[in-house]
Amino acid sequence: MAEENKGKKPNYGYTAVKYFAYMGVIGFIGLCVALIGSFLTPPLSTLLMLIGIPVAFVGFWIAVSYVVLYNSLFKREAQEKLWGEITKLSKIRGDEKILDVGCGMGRASIRLAKQLTTGKVTGIDIYGGVSGTSPEPARRNAKIEGVADRVEFKYGNVLDIPFKDNTFDVVNASSVLHEIHGLENQQKAMQEIYRVLKPGGKFVTLEILRAPKLFFLMLFFGFVWSPKEHWTNLIKQTGLENLRAFVLKALPDIGIFVAEKPRK
Numbered sequence: 001m002a003e004e005n006k007g008k009k010p011n012y013g014y015t016a017v018k019y020f021a022y023m024g025v026i027g028f029i030g031l032c033v034a035l036i037g038s039f040l041t042p043p044l045s046t047l048l049m050l051i052g053i054p055v056a057f058v059g060f061w062i063a064v065s066y067v068v069l070y071n072s073l074f075k076r077e078a079q080e081k082l083w084g085e086i087t088k089l090s091k092i093r094g095d096e097k098i099l100d101v102g103c104g105m106g107r108a109s110i111r112l113a114k115q116l117t118t119g120k121v122t123g124i125d126i127y128g129g130v131s132g133t134s135p136e137p138a139r140r141n142a143k144i145e146g147v148a149d150r151v152e153f154k155y156g157n158v159l160d161i162p163f164k165d166n167t168f169d170v171v172n173a174s175s176v177l178h179e180i181h182g183l184e185n186q187q188k189a190m191q192e193i194y195r196v197l198k199p200g201g202k203f204v205t206l207e208i209l210r211a212p213k214l215f216f217l218m219l220f221f222g223f224v225w226s227p228k229e230h231w232t233n234l235i236k237q238t239g240l241e242n243l244r245a246f247v248l249k250a251l252p253d254i255g256i257f258v259a260e261k262p263r264k
Protein backbone atom coordinates (compact mmCIF):
# COMPACT_ATOMS: atom_id res chain seq x y z
CA MET A 1 0.00 0.00 0.00
CA ALA A 2 1.32 3.43 -0.94
CA GLU A 3 2.40 5.66 1.99
CA GLU A 4 -0.37 8.23 1.34
CA ASN A 5 -3.11 5.57 1.73
CA LYS A 6 -1.84 4.10 5.02
CA GLY A 7 -4.51 4.22 7.73
CA LYS A 8 -7.28 5.17 5.28
CA LYS A 9 -10.40 3.03 5.14
CA PRO A 10 -12.24 2.22 1.91
CA ASN A 11 -15.78 3.53 1.61
CA TYR A 12 -18.12 1.28 -0.38
CA GLY A 13 -21.12 3.47 0.34
CA TYR A 14 -24.60 2.86 1.60
CA THR A 15 -26.13 1.51 -1.60
CA ALA A 16 -29.63 2.83 -2.30
CA VAL A 17 -29.92 4.27 1.21
CA LYS A 18 -31.62 7.38 -0.18
CA TYR A 19 -34.79 5.43 -1.07
CA PHE A 20 -35.06 4.16 2.50
CA ALA A 21 -34.32 7.66 3.81
CA TYR A 22 -37.20 9.01 1.67
CA MET A 23 -39.47 6.45 3.34
CA GLY A 24 -38.26 7.74 6.72
CA VAL A 25 -39.21 11.28 5.65
CA ILE A 26 -42.65 10.04 4.51
CA GLY A 27 -43.03 8.30 7.88
CA PHE A 28 -42.14 11.53 9.67
CA ILE A 29 -44.72 13.47 7.62
CA GLY A 30 -47.30 10.81 8.52
CA LEU A 31 -46.40 11.19 12.20
CA CYS A 32 -46.78 14.99 11.98
CA VAL A 33 -50.18 14.62 10.30
CA ALA A 34 -51.35 12.24 13.08
CA LEU A 35 -50.01 14.59 15.78
CA ILE A 36 -51.78 17.59 14.26
CA GLY A 37 -54.95 15.45 14.13
CA SER A 38 -54.63 14.70 17.85
CA PHE A 39 -55.01 18.43 18.63
CA LEU A 40 -58.16 18.85 16.50
CA THR A 41 -61.76 17.77 16.97
CA PRO A 42 -63.68 15.08 15.00
CA PRO A 43 -64.26 14.46 12.18
CA LEU A 44 -61.02 16.18 11.03
CA SER A 45 -58.96 14.63 13.84
CA THR A 46 -60.22 11.13 12.95
CA LEU A 47 -59.43 11.68 9.29
CA LEU A 48 -55.89 12.94 9.96
CA MET A 49 -55.17 10.08 12.39
CA LEU A 50 -56.51 7.51 9.93
CA ILE A 51 -54.15 8.85 7.25
CA GLY A 52 -51.18 9.79 9.43
CA ILE A 53 -50.78 6.65 11.57
CA PRO A 54 -50.58 4.08 8.70
CA VAL A 55 -48.30 6.37 6.68
CA ALA A 56 -46.01 6.82 9.70
CA PHE A 57 -45.98 3.08 10.35
CA VAL A 58 -45.20 2.09 6.74
CA GLY A 59 -42.60 4.85 6.28
CA PHE A 60 -40.68 4.10 9.49
CA TRP A 61 -40.95 0.32 9.03
CA ILE A 62 -39.35 0.40 5.58
CA ALA A 63 -36.73 2.98 6.64
CA VAL A 64 -35.66 0.84 9.60
CA SER A 65 -35.52 -2.29 7.42
CA TYR A 66 -32.40 -0.80 5.82
CA VAL A 67 -30.52 -1.74 8.99
CA VAL A 68 -31.27 -5.41 8.30
CA LEU A 69 -30.37 -5.00 4.63
CA TYR A 70 -27.11 -3.31 5.58
CA ASN A 71 -26.22 -6.00 8.11
CA SER A 72 -26.86 -8.84 5.69
CA LEU A 73 -25.23 -7.34 2.60
CA PHE A 74 -22.91 -4.44 3.28
CA LYS A 75 -21.37 -4.93 6.73
CA ARG A 76 -17.77 -6.03 6.57
CA GLU A 77 -18.45 -9.55 7.90
CA ALA A 78 -21.38 -10.00 5.50
CA GLN A 79 -19.22 -8.87 2.61
CA GLU A 80 -16.43 -11.28 3.56
CA LYS A 81 -18.96 -14.11 3.56
CA LEU A 82 -20.72 -13.16 0.32
CA TRP A 83 -17.72 -12.23 -1.80
CA GLY A 84 -15.80 -15.13 -0.25
CA GLU A 85 -18.54 -17.36 -1.62
CA ILE A 86 -18.46 -15.59 -4.99
CA THR A 87 -14.71 -15.96 -5.40
CA LYS A 88 -14.87 -19.59 -4.28
CA LEU A 89 -17.65 -20.34 -6.79
CA SER A 90 -15.88 -18.43 -9.57
CA LYS A 91 -12.83 -20.67 -8.97
CA ILE A 92 -10.47 -17.77 -9.63
CA ARG A 93 -6.98 -18.97 -10.69
CA GLY A 94 -5.38 -15.55 -10.69
CA ASP A 95 -4.81 -14.81 -14.36
CA GLU A 96 -8.39 -14.07 -15.44
CA LYS A 97 -9.83 -11.06 -17.19
CA ILE A 98 -12.89 -10.19 -15.12
CA LEU A 99 -15.71 -7.78 -15.87
CA ASP A 100 -17.79 -6.44 -12.98
CA VAL A 101 -20.97 -4.87 -14.38
CA GLY A 102 -22.71 -2.29 -12.20
CA CYS A 103 -19.56 -2.09 -10.06
CA GLY A 104 -20.67 0.95 -8.04
CA MET A 105 -17.91 1.89 -5.61
CA GLY A 106 -15.95 -1.28 -6.36
CA ARG A 107 -17.21 -3.56 -3.58
CA ALA A 108 -17.04 -6.73 -5.70
CA SER A 109 -14.38 -5.63 -8.22
CA ILE A 110 -11.82 -4.96 -5.51
CA ARG A 111 -12.49 -8.23 -3.71
CA LEU A 112 -12.12 -10.11 -6.99
CA ALA A 113 -8.94 -8.15 -7.81
CA LYS A 114 -7.43 -9.33 -4.51
CA GLN A 115 -7.62 -12.91 -5.84
CA LEU A 116 -5.64 -12.04 -8.97
CA THR A 117 -1.97 -12.27 -9.71
CA THR A 118 -1.56 -11.43 -13.38
CA GLY A 119 -5.25 -10.96 -14.21
CA LYS A 120 -7.28 -7.77 -14.31
CA VAL A 121 -10.74 -6.62 -13.26
CA THR A 122 -12.65 -3.98 -15.18
CA GLY A 123 -15.61 -2.42 -13.43
CA ILE A 124 -18.27 -0.61 -15.42
CA ASP A 125 -21.26 1.35 -14.19
CA ILE A 126 -23.65 4.01 -15.45
CA TYR A 127 -22.99 5.93 -12.22
CA GLY A 128 -26.62 6.97 -11.95
CA GLY A 129 -26.33 7.79 -8.27
CA VAL A 130 -27.53 4.59 -6.55
CA SER A 131 -23.96 3.98 -5.47
CA GLY A 132 -21.75 6.81 -6.64
CA THR A 133 -21.92 9.26 -9.50
CA SER A 134 -18.45 8.74 -10.96
CA PRO A 135 -15.65 6.12 -11.06
CA GLU A 136 -13.53 8.22 -8.65
CA PRO A 137 -14.70 6.69 -5.30
CA ALA A 138 -14.06 3.17 -6.69
CA ARG A 139 -10.57 4.19 -7.87
CA ARG A 140 -9.84 5.68 -4.44
CA ASN A 141 -10.98 2.44 -2.76
CA ALA A 142 -8.76 0.39 -5.07
CA LYS A 143 -5.74 2.50 -4.10
CA ILE A 144 -6.51 2.16 -0.38
CA GLU A 145 -6.97 -1.62 -0.75
CA GLY A 146 -3.68 -1.86 -2.67
CA VAL A 147 -5.10 -3.30 -5.91
CA ALA A 148 -5.07 -0.21 -8.16
CA ASP A 149 -2.72 -2.01 -10.58
CA ARG A 150 -5.21 -4.87 -11.04
CA VAL A 151 -8.51 -3.04 -11.40
CA GLU A 152 -9.86 -0.22 -13.53
CA PHE A 153 -13.19 1.56 -13.43
CA LYS A 154 -15.00 3.26 -16.25
CA TYR A 155 -18.41 4.31 -17.49
CA GLY A 156 -20.30 1.52 -19.24
CA ASN A 157 -23.85 0.28 -19.61
CA VAL A 158 -24.64 -3.43 -19.20
CA LEU A 159 -27.23 -2.98 -21.97
CA ASP A 160 -24.47 -2.10 -24.41
CA ILE A 161 -21.20 -3.38 -22.92
CA PRO A 162 -18.28 -1.46 -24.42
CA PHE A 163 -16.10 -4.52 -25.15
CA LYS A 164 -15.60 -6.96 -28.00
CA ASP A 165 -17.14 -10.45 -28.11
CA ASN A 166 -15.38 -13.23 -26.12
CA THR A 167 -13.23 -10.89 -23.99
CA PHE A 168 -13.72 -12.00 -20.37
CA ASP A 169 -13.12 -15.19 -18.38
CA VAL A 170 -15.58 -14.10 -15.69
CA VAL A 171 -18.45 -11.60 -15.65
CA ASN A 172 -19.80 -10.63 -12.24
CA ALA A 173 -23.05 -8.75 -11.59
CA SER A 174 -23.52 -8.17 -7.87
CA SER A 175 -26.97 -6.87 -6.98
CA VAL A 176 -27.35 -5.14 -10.34
CA LEU A 177 -29.82 -7.00 -12.57
CA HIS A 178 -32.83 -6.11 -10.39
CA GLU A 179 -32.09 -2.50 -11.31
CA ILE A 180 -32.57 -3.24 -15.01
CA HIS A 181 -36.26 -2.61 -15.51
CA GLY A 182 -38.44 -4.87 -17.61
CA LEU A 183 -37.86 -8.45 -18.73
CA GLU A 184 -36.82 -7.34 -22.22
CA ASN A 185 -34.02 -5.15 -20.85
CA GLN A 186 -32.87 -7.88 -18.49
CA GLN A 187 -32.72 -10.30 -21.44
CA LYS A 188 -30.72 -7.70 -23.38
CA ALA A 189 -28.31 -7.31 -20.43
CA MET A 190 -27.86 -11.09 -20.27
CA GLN A 191 -27.22 -11.30 -24.04
CA GLU A 192 -24.55 -8.64 -23.66
CA ILE A 193 -22.95 -10.53 -20.78
CA TYR A 194 -23.05 -13.73 -22.86
CA ARG A 195 -21.50 -11.93 -25.84
CA VAL A 196 -18.46 -10.61 -23.94
CA LEU A 197 -17.80 -13.90 -22.08
CA LYS A 198 -15.18 -16.20 -23.59
CA PRO A 199 -16.39 -19.73 -24.41
CA GLY A 200 -16.16 -21.61 -21.10
CA GLY A 201 -16.23 -18.29 -19.22
CA LYS A 202 -18.21 -17.94 -15.98
CA PHE A 203 -21.09 -15.67 -15.11
CA VAL A 204 -21.71 -14.98 -11.43
CA THR A 205 -24.56 -12.95 -10.06
CA LEU A 206 -25.84 -12.14 -6.60
CA GLU A 207 -29.38 -11.00 -5.89
CA ILE A 208 -31.62 -10.55 -2.89
CA LEU A 209 -34.46 -13.03 -3.42
CA ARG A 210 -38.12 -12.16 -3.25
CA ALA A 211 -39.81 -14.48 -0.73
CA PRO A 212 -42.80 -13.96 1.61
CA LYS A 213 -40.47 -12.95 4.46
CA LEU A 214 -39.03 -10.14 2.32
CA PHE A 215 -42.48 -8.49 2.37
CA PHE A 216 -42.54 -8.78 6.15
CA LEU A 217 -39.18 -7.03 6.23
CA MET A 218 -39.76 -4.34 3.61
CA LEU A 219 -43.49 -4.37 2.90
CA PHE A 220 -44.13 -3.29 -0.73
CA PHE A 221 -40.40 -2.56 -1.26
CA GLY A 222 -40.16 -6.36 -1.56
CA PHE A 223 -41.38 -5.98 -5.16
CA VAL A 224 -38.02 -4.39 -6.08
CA TRP A 225 -36.47 -7.89 -6.07
CA SER A 226 -37.43 -11.06 -7.93
CA PRO A 227 -37.79 -14.68 -6.85
CA LYS A 228 -35.11 -17.31 -7.45
CA GLU A 229 -37.01 -18.87 -10.39
CA HIS A 230 -36.94 -15.55 -12.26
CA TRP A 231 -33.14 -15.51 -12.25
CA THR A 232 -32.70 -19.19 -13.05
CA ASN A 233 -35.09 -18.86 -16.04
CA LEU A 234 -33.38 -15.70 -17.26
CA ILE A 235 -29.92 -17.26 -17.08
CA LYS A 236 -31.02 -20.49 -18.80
CA GLN A 237 -32.83 -18.57 -21.58
CA THR A 238 -29.57 -16.79 -22.42
CA GLY A 239 -27.92 -20.08 -23.31
CA LEU A 240 -25.58 -20.29 -20.33
CA GLU A 241 -25.15 -23.82 -19.01
CA ASN A 242 -24.12 -25.69 -15.83
CA LEU A 243 -26.23 -23.30 -13.79
CA ARG A 244 -25.82 -23.65 -10.04
CA ALA A 245 -27.95 -21.66 -7.63
CA PHE A 246 -26.98 -21.17 -3.99
CA VAL A 247 -29.37 -19.65 -1.51
CA LEU A 248 -27.93 -18.14 1.65
CA LYS A 249 -30.88 -18.36 4.02
CA ALA A 250 -31.21 -15.21 6.07
CA LEU A 251 -33.46 -12.19 6.33
CA PRO A 252 -33.43 -11.47 3.41
CA ASP A 253 -32.47 -14.63 1.47
CA ILE A 254 -29.59 -14.01 -0.91
CA GLY A 255 -29.09 -16.00 -4.10
CA ILE A 256 -25.75 -16.54 -5.82
CA PHE A 257 -26.02 -17.95 -9.34
CA VAL A 258 -23.10 -19.34 -11.32
CA ALA A 259 -23.28 -20.47 -14.96
CA GLU A 260 -20.93 -20.99 -17.90
CA LYS A 261 -20.88 -20.04 -21.54
CA PRO A 262 -20.73 -23.25 -23.63
CA ARG A 263 -17.33 -24.08 -25.13
CA LYS A 264 -19.13 -25.12 -28.36
Ligand SMILES: C[S@@+](CC[C@H](N)C(=O)[O-])C[C@H]1O[C@@H](n2cnc3c(N)ncnc32)[C@H](O)[C@@H]1O
Residues within 6 Å of the ligand: 012, 015, 016, 101, 102, 103, 104, 105, 106, 107, 108, 124, 125, 126, 127, 128, 129, 130, 131, 132, 156, 157, 158, 159, 173, 174, 175, 176, 179, 180
Ligand atom coordinates in the same frame (compact mmCIF):
# COMPACT_ATOMS: atom_id res chain seq x y z
C1 LIG B 1 -27.21 -1.98 -5.84
S1 LIG B 1 -25.89 -1.25 -6.69
C2 LIG B 1 -24.63 -2.48 -6.52
C3 LIG B 1 -23.25 -1.92 -6.73
C4 LIG B 1 -22.13 -2.93 -6.56
N1 LIG B 1 -22.20 -4.02 -7.49
C5 LIG B 1 -22.07 -3.43 -5.14
O1 LIG B 1 -22.26 -4.63 -4.95
O2 LIG B 1 -21.85 -2.62 -4.24
C6 LIG B 1 -26.35 -1.40 -8.37
C7 LIG B 1 -25.40 -0.72 -9.33
O3 LIG B 1 -25.81 -1.02 -10.66
C8 LIG B 1 -25.61 0.12 -11.45
N2 LIG B 1 -26.42 0.03 -12.66
C9 LIG B 1 -27.76 0.14 -12.77
N3 LIG B 1 -28.14 0.02 -14.05
C10 LIG B 1 -27.00 -0.18 -14.77
C11 LIG B 1 -26.73 -0.37 -16.15
N4 LIG B 1 -27.69 -0.35 -17.07
N5 LIG B 1 -25.45 -0.56 -16.54
C12 LIG B 1 -24.43 -0.56 -15.62
N6 LIG B 1 -24.63 -0.37 -14.31
C13 LIG B 1 -25.90 -0.18 -13.88
C14 LIG B 1 -26.00 1.27 -10.52
O4 LIG B 1 -25.47 2.50 -10.98
C15 LIG B 1 -25.41 0.81 -9.20
O5 LIG B 1 -24.09 1.26 -9.03
